[in-house]
Amino acid sequence: MAIDISHLHKRYDNKTVVDDVSLTIPKGQITSFIGPNGAGKSTVLSMISRLLPMDGGKVLLDGDDISGLKSRDIARRLAILKQSNHVDLRLSVEDLVAFGRFPYSQGVLTAEDKRFIDEAIDYMDLGDLRQRYLNQLSGGQRQRAFIAMVLAQDTDYVLLDEPLNNLDMKHSAQIMRVLQKLCHDKNKTIVIVIHDINFASVYSDHIFAMQDGRLVFSGSPTDLMHSERLESIFGFHMPVEQVGEHRLGLYFIA
Known part of the structure; x- marks a missing residue:
């Protein structure tokens, strides 16, 4: 099964931000959404997770229409991390990770909840930081805590x-490697909105490109990474070079 989206539509006032988008997100893979700012990528993710109401269309989660599911049931099947994840509360890493168990624990942690918390902290290599407060962490450490x-x-x-x-090159690569490992080791379906076309090319199994609220490309990184195709999406010429088994866009010299 997978996430199936049919004729998704979203408007703000008189502006259409998602325009008749239909696609299927394959299961057990890393899928990236790319495109210029304001293309509608984040809005699609928010509607998939029902954080935003849709103005038209349908989202099926493993065949179930999300509009008929309880929020708690969705949260047990689908997790979303928004880019605006700044937390002002004085929380430790362990406290933050424990929030992930709320759909099950409703705030009263069981032994099973604590096992999942410990496993997540260990998987993200945060054991030495579990009692540190979030405001004491580097950007990369903080992002690992949210993941x-x-x-x-x-x-x-x-x-x-x-x-x-807000991550530097080292921590960006570290996060992408962790996500790839998650997909392969734990059979998670990872869906990412991402700006850097090269991270999308190297780590994605499938890529969707959006422009002005519409889906304009669906395919593999190899199919995407051609100068003419990238120019049609981003609006400027971008040389593409083969580096090992990957194709990279040289946008910094375009």
């Missing part, structure tokens, strides 16, 4: 909106 929270939620689907925001 650990999503892992503790133990869902088949993990949706991440700009998970590389």
Whole structure:
């Protein structure tokens, strides 16, 4: 099964931000959404997770219409991490990760909940930081803590909106390697909104490109990474070079 989207539509006032989008997100893979700012990528993720109401269309989660599911049931099957994940509360890493168990525990942690919390912290290599407060962490450590929270939620689907925001090159690559490992080791379906076309090319199994609210490309990284196709999506010429088994866009010299 998978996530099936049919004729998804969203408007704000008189502006259409998602325009008749239909697609299927394959299960057990890393799927990336790319496109210019304002293309509608994050809005699609928010509607998939029902954080935003849709103005038209349908989203099926493993065949079930999400409009008929209880929020708690969705949260046990699908987790989303939005890019605006700044937390002002004085929370430790362990406290934050424990929030991932709320759909099950409703705030009263069981032994099973604590096992999932421990596993998520260990998986993200945060054991030495579990009692540290979030405001004491580096950007990469903090992002790993939020991903650990999503892992503790133990869902088949993990949706991440700009998970590389404000991270340097080292930590961005680290996060993408962790996500790839999650997909392969735990059979998670990872869906990412991402700006860096090269991270999308190297780590994705499937890529959707959006432009002005519409879906304009669906395919593999190899099919996407051609100068003419990238120019039609982003509006400027981008040389593409083969580096090992990957094709990379040289946007910094375009």
